[in-house]
Amino acid sequence: MEEKTVVLGVIGSDVHAVGNRILEEAFSEAGFEVVNIGVLAPQQEFINAAIETDADAILVSSLYGHGEMDCKGFREKCIEAGLEDIVLYVGGNLVVGKQEWESTKQKFLDMGFDRVYPPGTLPKEPIADLKKDLGIEG
Amino acid sequence: MEEKTVVLGVIGSDVHAVGNRILEEAFSEAGFEVVNIGVLAPQQEFINAAIETDADAILVSSLYGHGEMDCKGFREKCIEAGLEDIVLYVGGNLVVGKQEWESTKQKFLDMGFDRVYPPGTLPKEPIADLKKDLGIEG
């Protein structure tokens, strides 16, 4: 396959590094070019990395519960920066507390994310989705 | 205090003997004359024992879940046998399954029991109640 680039990172004041490390391994092994900006990443850093590397997708992680606040306006900022078509995924423990998943998902879809993943998602699911969304043959 | 007599037993096909043994000890120590007919006791056996010993109260245990079926008509049978004024208590795990306590209690009150005790009742509670109901000074 033609190599597609994804930017990976953990947004906001969040330091959960383990899932991020595993996603890096898994997406690399699946044939993606992975640009991992790591933890404690502000929105702007994701966008800068995406522009610099001409990325096809941004995968945002938020584990620590502040995802709702940290992700506000992310899609708009991408558009402002000229990344109109970039694929945006978000996943992790997105809100504070154990909450009804459907409404959490809707919240993030409304913010403009293309796909939203619940806690405990294994890498193979977003990998398959991303291949589909980027039109890569499995 | 003037010695009051209580008949103790576990009704129906129920063999749970431990609580019964402990109730025997506790009521004896509290000054009651205890007639313990033990486990696997049919209604008639409680009544016979009460008549024979001129008992003041009958304490029915049911742990195994069939209490609802086993206790039906108990009060009526007592009346038939001439035990109009006898105090009737029932306690244990009275119904099959973990059910809402208030409705279980009401069921047994409706059957004519004077007091109904939930799982986990410690002896001191029915002892105090019985002293009150029989007009014994604490």
Added chain:
Amino acid sequence: MKVENKRWSLDKFKEMRKEVLQEWPTGEEVELEEAIRYHQQQLSSEQVMANRLAEAEQEKITLIQPRAGVALIEEHIELLEFLHTEGGADLLPTTIDSYTRQNNYQEAEAGIKESRNEGRSMLNGFPAVNHGVQSCRQVIEALAVPVQVRHGTPDARLLAEITLAGGFTDFEGGGISYNIPYAKDVSIEQTIYHWQYVDRLVGYYEERGLKVNREPFGPLTGTLVPPSVSHSVAIIEALLAAEQGVKNITLGYGQCGNLIQDVAAIHTLKELGTEYLADYEDIMLTTVFHQWMGGFPQDEAQAFGVISWGAVTAALANATKVIVKTPHEALGVPTKEANAQGLRATKQVINMLKDQQSFNGEELATEKEMIKQETKEILDRVLELGDGDVAQGTIKAFEGGILDIPFAPSKYNAGNLLTARDNNGAVRFLKHGNLPFSEKVVDFHETKLEERGAAESREPNFQMVTDDIYAIGKGMLVGRP
């Protein structure tokens, strides 16, 4: 009738059989040869309990099994399926209701009707006799894993006929363990005799090349039963069963709560069993550990703590299987969801522990040595009393209180024992009644309880026992004042 530990002739068995099958109309359904064909042709190897146990024994893993049974067929199947898929149960049970256990098939019938009317199970188990052979087969065929009959029936002859013909491959109980804790007025002689029938029936299946597992009920009254007491009963029942041709036996033990004592108990159960059964060939011995069988805390979170502690012990002792309690234990027969929760908590623990080393050390060795010595002192005396015949010996032993079980309802039980926890929570003899213990054993227990008495500044007495009975329900192991 003089009951001896001698293999029954087929004639004797078949003669009694005629009567047994007439106890309730469903008895007519049972045809032994047809039943054997059914086992041979309809049951896959995975549905046979002994196979699954043998595997587990070899892989050194601990299987998990719930208790469960409701009044009606469809609901019962649904319940068991749920426990398998949602609870991850490796083995399934069919718990029999209490009317059936007392052979009150009339009342069981009423319970079935009331359950239909009320739309909920009014019975605390599955009335297999009333349902009959074909209905049992419906249950078995719906499930991919082996199913065992679990009950508490002093006279289980008809129940065994119907359920084994119905495709069950494991049958719990025995002439002592399903009498003394479960009956008041039935003599030991009677129940040993009736259970010889059950064992002879199982022996017949075995002769025909089928595996039907048998499991003496280890925990007895579930209330402060020291290992040597339940071990003695388990081994006697195993001997009685083996004589009638039973080949696959699971020896049971109910958690006392102290890790070292419990691990020692499971180890010695297997070791002693092997020793005493050495004369019988081709016996497969496995073990079952019962999570805490006494009073539970009402709070579900606390109950999970008790359940998990049982799971830890089962895994560290490497029992072949563990019988699992539920977070509803203190309150009532669990919902299927609560039952599955108990299973999942247990499985999590078992899986986390299955690869871990077992521990050794002096405390374990001492504990094992004591359990073995006590059990041997009891069993040797039993055999002596019976002039080498374990059936006769057992009957006499109960008469004399040489075999004795704490807190049992049976009037055939001497009831002279008083047991309480020592300062570490192991269950010890406060009064050993007429158990034929040597001075060494008596001193050991006395010292242990004095130690606790000193720590609590009180004499060990009935109050201590009561405190211990309430303790786990109140969130403790040792019932301190």
Added chain:
Amino acid sequence: MKVENKRWSLDKFKEMRKEVLQEWPTGEEVELEEAIRYHQQQLSSEQVMANRLAEAEQEKITLIQPRAGVALIEEHIELLEFLHTEGGADLLPTTIDSYTRQNNYQEAEAGIKESRNEGRSMLNGFPAVNHGVQSCRQVIEALAVPVQVRHGTPDARLLAEITLAGGFTDFEGGGISYNIPYAKDVSIEQTIYHWQYVDRLVGYYEERGLKVNREPFGPLTGTLVPPSVSHSVAIIEALLAAEQGVKNITLGYGQCGNLIQDVAAIHTLKELGTEYLADYEDIMLTTVFHQWMGGFPQDEAQAFGVISWGAVTAALANATKVIVKTPHEALGVPTKEANAQGLRATKQVINMLKDQQSFNGEELATEKEMIKQETKEILDRVLELGDGDVAQGTIKAFEGGILDIPFAPSKYNAGNLLTARDNNGAVRFLKHGNLPFSEKVVDFHETKLEERGAAESREPNFQMVTDDIYAIGKGMLVGRP
């Protein structure tokens, strides 16, 4: 700035203090002498953490403590009260939100506002700096038990000033343990320096006769951290703290999952700590065991299994206290009910085990010996690198990967370690990077992992590590293929 392990002069401390208190307006509220009077006059002896820990240590019991914190004062008090009364928490926490941890007081302020608007906590903890001294005192005064600040703040100077003045008597963290797992871009030099400030502040309280406990954060990244790695960090932080006058120290360790390794870890933590801190007088060392800090199963029943297993280990290891997880762990910050459930399950287990013997045996001895040897090899090298100065040594050791922590986000961490479970589930070094291990140690770990590799017919590699990371969440300890 050259950071050395030397007690700060009061002048140096006070000079820095001026700046610190200006970081956020609430800093103005802090007056040291007034705060000391507050501790002396307003806190009862039961509200002082060190007293409660000393008692537990003497009684050989294990206390239980949750994590908990929400955005608003009243709700926070309600939460803590609930955990005390309904959960039976012996000790209480105040978990600080992640904005505060990164000194983003501005965003914390926004979080407080949003929480008020939304009617639920939008912060994952209690923003103590924004709330200020008086509000902290409101919390402390509402509670009868000691309360500790738990956080993960690389620069916790202002947080310490405010919370200690606010009446908290225990402060978690340290220059390594609250940097490497919690930061990306902050140098070790910087955080050691900032934590010397915190320790000096605590030392000042101690000089004035007040007890303020300190607790290095043991589990680090909570992800396959071998005992010798976390022990090294804990002891370094204890040495750094003691030098600044800290007297009461709780050394921490996060459950790895294998019983023997975990018991050995708690035992050696205390023993090594005592050894290395021998030069400091009047130090009280206690231990804290953290229930499993890695990924949890989502199912609550399974989570109860994990929680209870942690409780078992804490009790058998006789840690002074245990930090408790909840059945919501995998999903989100727990409700107060879920939090209390975790506590009650834990308490049940602890209480059932508190009287039981600890076990010994060869495996435990070997495990202890190895942990000690590894830790000493690391620490001796650290001291060597610093020419006897542990602060300098630590900085250099991180540069050279002599100190190294698995899965840490910090760029000041070499990140050369790869750790995985051996065939019994104990955590071992797959790649030990630059840790200064002797051949004996290296061989030990290699052999252990080869054993597992052989059992699984695969080479130990990153896939094995990944499998282990997912394992407990999927209901296992060892991530088998």
